[in-house]
Amino acid sequence: MSPYEDLIIDHWRHPRNKGTLPDPDVDVTEANVPCGDVVRLQLKVRNGKVEDVRFDGRGCAISMASASLLTEMLKGKRLEELEKMRQEELLEALGGVIKPRLNCALLPFRTLRKALEALGETGSRVDPPSYR
Amino acid sequence: MRNVRGDFPVLARTVNGHPLVYLDSAATAQKPIQVIEAIARFYREANANVHRGLYALSVEATELYENARKKIAALIGARPEEVIFTRGTTESLNLLAYSLGEARVREGDGILVTVMEHHANLIPWQELARRKGAALSAVRITPDGELDMDDFRRRLSARTAVVAVTHISNVLGTINPIPEISREAHRVGALVVVDAAQSIPHLPVDVRELGCDFLAFSGHKMLGPTGIGVLWGRRELLEEMPPFLTGGEMIREVWIDRATWNDLPYKFEAGTPPIAQAVGLGAAVEYLAGLGMEEVRRHEEELTGLLLEGLKAREYVEIYGPREPQKRGGVVAFNLRGIHPHDVATLLDQEGIAIRAGHHCAQPLHRLLGVPASCRASVYVYNTPEEIELFLAALDGVWEQLG
Numbered sequence A: 001m002s003p004y005e006d007l008i009i010d011h012w013r014h015p016r017n018k019g020t021l022p023d024p025d026v027d028v029t030e031a032n033v034p035c036g037d038v039v040r041l042q043l044k045v046r047n048g049k050v051e052d053v054r055f056d057g058r059g060c061a062i063s064m065a066s067a068s069l070l071t072e073m074l075k076g077k078r079l080e081e082l083e084k085m086r087q088e089e090l091l092e093a094l095g096g097v098i099k100p101r102l103n104c105a106l107l108p109f110r111t112l113r114k115a116l117e118a119l120g121e122t123g124s125r126v127d128p129p130s131y132r
Numbered sequence B: 001m002r003n004v005r006g007d008f009p010v011l012a013r014t015v016n017g018h019p020l021v022y023l024d025s026a027a028t029a030q031k032p033i034q035v036i037e038a039i040a041r042f043y044r045e046a047n048a049n050v051h052r053g054l055y056a057l058s059v060e061a062t063e064l065y066e067n068a069r070k071k072i073a074a075l076i077g078a079r080p081e082e083v084i085f086t087r088g089t090t091e092s093l094n095l096l097a098y099s100l101g102e103a104r105v106r107e108g109d110g111i112l113v114t115v116m117e118h119h120a121n122l123i124p125w126q127e128l129a130r131r132k133g134a135a136l137s138a139v140r141i142t143p144d145g146e147l148d149m150d151d152f153r154r155r156l157s158a159r160t161a162v163v164a165v166t167h168i169s170n171v172l173g174t175i176n177p178i179p180e181i182s183r184e185a186h187r188v189g190a191l192v193v194v195d196a197a198q199s200i201p202h203l204p205v206d207v208r209e210l211g212c213d214f215l216a217f218s219g220h221k222m223l224g225p226t227g228i229g230v231l232w233g234r235r236e237l238l239e240e241m242p243p244f245l246t247g248g249e250m251i252r253e254v255w256i257d258r259a260t261w262n263d264l265p266y267k268f269e270a271g272t273p274p275i276a277q278a279v280g281l282g283a284a285v286e287y288l289a290g291l292g293m294e295e296v297r298r299h300e301e302e303l304t305g306l307l308l309e310g311l312k313a314r315e316y317v318e319i320y321g322p323r324e325p326q327k328r329g330g331v332v333a334f335n336l337r338g339i340h341p342h343d344v345a346t347l348l349d350q351e352g353i354a355i356r357a358g359h360h361c362a363q364p365l366h367r368l369l370g371v372p373a374s375c376r377a378s379v380y381v382y383n384t385p386e387e388i389e390l391f392l393a394a395l396d397g398v399w400e401q402l403g
């Protein structure tokens, strides 16, 4: 297995849903401090469903491709479904990830968990974006 | 230099189906069979605690342990009683920041570090400054990645108690002018602490020529085992400093409410020391001495030259630190334009090539360079020009795939 399947390269070169939303219901940022990877995730929720999603950030090919792919997996899903989503689903969708790079691949998943927690607590949360 | 690869068993293995090309000796060096055997032999034939038993085995173990100390003293031009065994550079520097801090640093004093320090030579001084109410300040670097000596002089004052500086940067590779730094620091009455983790393994070092007051290094970066390192200090200063760790071995007389301290170096070696590791380090020093430190340096300068030339010739590569191999150790940090260092390291690993990617325990320096992380290739006695060629070709492959 090459650590860089075509899928990863494709999502890295052509990220889906990259950018920002004008009025997100949730806007959170997570980072892998040691490597400087940052993922910002914004969700627009309507009737308990993810109506729209954007990510932004910077980092290695694996973390960025994983974020891009994750946004595709989120769109249109019910929040209860997302609560039940396991990290393995993302890793499988990526075509498998070698052990030393799991942390990179799972950064977007941790960002999603943070977004869901924020939604669960308050129904919405918008953090100022932090990139440092 | 003679080809030494046969002495290093691990170099015979493959990684991901390719022969291992190990370019991460700045993190830790591989071990020659002579060191591995010395450690095994100690456990097989001479294992006992040191400085305690009256029986022959303990006497033998003690001799082996103390002989290692003598070999290290000879390597750096020091007296054996000035050589203190620790667990490594990190512990040596923590010991110093604590004990020297107690003896010499007062509220309002200055502690001078540099922006290129490894966290091991930064955090202990940060903590000391916080405990004592001292002022910590960091010397800048020039755009070429050399220490800005004008900035050093500006920051140095009669209030400066300690100057803590790395001999060779583990990121930039820069060799800092320690004799000059020592002269200037001593003129204002400051003491000089040198982090020699990246220099002792790679070039001839004589503590009297450096003119510093303390020197710290690790065994595992100089062909020795992990778990052992050295703190060298000038005798009169070590005498003046209080102990760091307390307990067995480091005492002379003990009452229930007080104790007196043992002589140097034992005052700073509380508890059972890493005996087999010291013996292993002694074997490593012997091995290096056999090669000759001048030869080691010459070999690495040649390889570093090839590395730098190859990287400079690739327009997609940004190099950090001085451009001339004479000005640096065998460590080269770089980035491929627009590609995260972790991706570079992962793809090289597919070819069996081991380099480091990350901030290399130097976050302030990377912030200054304006990158969150970098790639780092580093060489040692067992690396060859052919390996540098393989590495450079593999780098082109990474660029083709991700560039």
Ligand SMILES: Cc1ncc(COP(=O)(O)O)c(C=O)c1O
Residues within 6 Å of the ligand: B026, B027, B088, B089, B090, B091, B118, B120, B121, B166, B168, B169, B170, B195, B197, B198, B218, B361
């Ligand atoms: C310049 C420098 N200082 C200190 C250290 C810390 O050494 P150790 O981890 O062996 O204590 C290192 C090694 O990573 C280093 O390169």
